Amino acid sequence: GENEQKVVFPKNLxxxxxxxxxxxxxxxxxxxxxxxxxxxxxxELMKSLKNDNK
Structure with missing residues (x-):
């Protein structure tokens, strides 16, 4: 139908x-x-990076 769409997935999934x-x-x-x-x-990572650059 119009709402169906083909998608290819790896077989192991x-x-x-x-x-x-x-x-x-x-x-x-x-x-x-x-x-x-x-x-x-x-x-938190951004804060850490900003503090490391001071």
Whole structure:
């Protein structure tokens, strides 16, 4: 259909019993906790780098 889109994934990331022509569904969602953690880590790294340059 119009909403379907072909995507190629490495075989090792897919279930072993899948075969050509099988349909799968993938749920991609925003991870707010992981994002906040990454931002905090980056901010700490930036602070550290700025302090090292003084």
């Amino acid at each position: 897919l279930a072993k019993n899948l075969k050509e022509g099988d349909y799968i569904s993938i749920d991609i969602k925003y991870d707010e906790i992981a994002t906040k953690k990454a931002v905090a880590e980056i901010e």
